[in-house]
Amino acid sequence: MNEFFAGSTTIGVVISLAFYYFGIFLKNKFKSSLINPLLISIVLTLCFLLVFRIDYESYNVSGRYLSYLLTPATVSLAIPLYMEIERMKKNIKAIIISIFVGSVTSMTVILLFAFLFHFDHAQYVTFLPKSITTAIGMSISEELGGIVPITVAAIIVTGIFGNISAEGVLKAAKIEDPIAKGLAIGTSAHAIGTAKAMEIGEVEGAMSSLSIVTAGIITVVLANVWAMFL
Amino acid sequence: MKLLKQFLLIMLVTCIGEIIRYIVPLPIPASIYGLVLMFILLYTKVIKLDQVKTAAQFLIEIMPVMFIPAAVGLMNSWSALQPIIIPALVTIIACNIIVMVVTGEVAQIIIRKDSRKGEKA
Numbered sequence: 432m433n434e435f436f437a438g439s440t441t442i443g444v445v446i447s448l449a450f451y452y453f454g455i456f457l458k459n460k461f462k463s464s465l466i467n468p469l470l471i472s473i474v475l476t477l478c479f480l481l482v483f484r485i486d487y488e489s490y491n492v493s494g495r496y497l498s499y500l501l502t503p504a505t506v507s508l509a510i511p512l513y514m515e516i517e518r519m520k521k522n523i524k525a526i527i528i529s530i531f532v533g534s535v536t537s538m539t540v541i542l543l544f545a546f547l548f549h550f551d552h553a554q555y556v557t558f559l560p561k562s563i564t565t566a567i568g569m570s571i572s573e574e575l576g577g578i579v580p581i582t583v584a585a586i587i588v589t590g591i592f593g594n595i596s597a598e599g600v601l602k603a604a605k606i607e608d609p610i611a612k613g614l615a616i617g618t619s620a621h622a623i624g625t626a627k628a629m630e631i632g633e634v635e636g637a638m639s640s641l642s643i644v645t646a647g648i649i650t651v652v653l654a655n656v657w658a659m660f661l
Numbered sequence: 662m663k664l665l666k667q668f669l670l671i672m673l674v675t676c677i678g679e680i681i682r683y684i685v686p687l688p689i690p691a692s693i694y695g696l697v698l699m700f701i702l703l704y705t706k707v708i709k710l711d712q713v714k715t716a717a718q719f720l721i722e723i724m725p726v727m728f729i730p731a732a733v734g735l736m737n738s739w740s741a742l743q744p745i746i747i748p749a750l751v752t753i754i755a756c757n758i759i760v761m762v763v764t765g766e767v768a769q770i771i772i773r774k775d776s777r778k779g780e781k782a
Contacts, residue, residue: 447729469725473732480733487737494730500720501727503675505692507717509699513710525771533764540756548748558752562760565731566690574688580738587732589753593761600758606765608772615765619757626725636721644693651688
């Protein structure tokens with residue numbers, strides 16, 4: 432089985448898509464927003480690999496073709512963003528201030544938890560860029576002397592948690608404005624959160640896409656300052 | 662042919678993003694340069710919306726599945742994560758909720774204030 436996976440160019444894509452589709456099926460069947468197709472597909476794919484003793488490397492021989500599409504898909508986020516340009520112009524003040532405050536909050540909360548858990552400097556800077564998109568976060572962590580594989584893991588877990596919790600958290604906090612919802616999701620959970628924002632609505636998706644870019648750039652600049660605090 | 666042209670344009674802008682990434686020594690990924698460039702090309706009407714819309718919608722719709730391989734890859738970082746798993750999870754979850762609520766609240770307060778001002782004027 433491991434050998435077949437290592438030689439196949441499709442099987443990893445097929446099982447990932449099939450488990451995701453199964454997640455959508457469950458979600459529609461039970462009509463519950465607690466059922467998250469992304470989480471279901473990740474867990475089932477993991478279980479599948481463990482049960483059949485397939486190495487991650489063998490799965491990724493074909494699975495990587497899904498990852499490959501991520502760069503053009505991110506570029507494509509410019510399209511819904513452009514379609515909402517009037518709303519963007521009208522709310523530019525709210526957009527810039529909230530993403531700035533959100534990015535600063537993210538790094539400050541990590542600083543507080545770093546004190547609480549007695550993280551050393553390397554561990555602290557490893558988590559510092561965890562709310563932004565993977566490629567930017569990785570380079571920040573590397574530059575500041577963090578542990579890059581853990582940064583990547585933290586970024587992915589952040590995104591998945593944000594994707595799963597977004598609807599519940601925003602509802603509980605009574606954040607109802609679609610622009611505010613999109614900004615909140617994109618600033619806290621980058622591209623994986625944006626995938627959820629796109630499902631919620633066009634305005635949410637566009638604002639979330641905008642937050643990936645803006646929060647990423649703000650964090651690149653400010654992480655160097657926050658890195659000096661511990 | 663319509664979809665071929667759309668796919669070509671998206672891949673071309675993505676590729677130019679990679680070229681910018683190659684030239685500019687900043688920790689900004691090709692995808693972000695590509696996103697900003699695509700936005701500028703649409704804004705200046707060099708590219709028209711219906712020249713890229715259908716292919717872009719397809720890519721965005723299937724975007725969630727593109728994260729599955731990276732997330733499954735966490736099984737390889739397990740040994741590095743295990744010793745700090747509890748503090749890491751607490752930090753990630755608490756930070757995520759706080760940032761989401763703070764960003765949303767700030768945006769919502771400003772938007773509501775501005776729209777009230779707009780009504781008066």
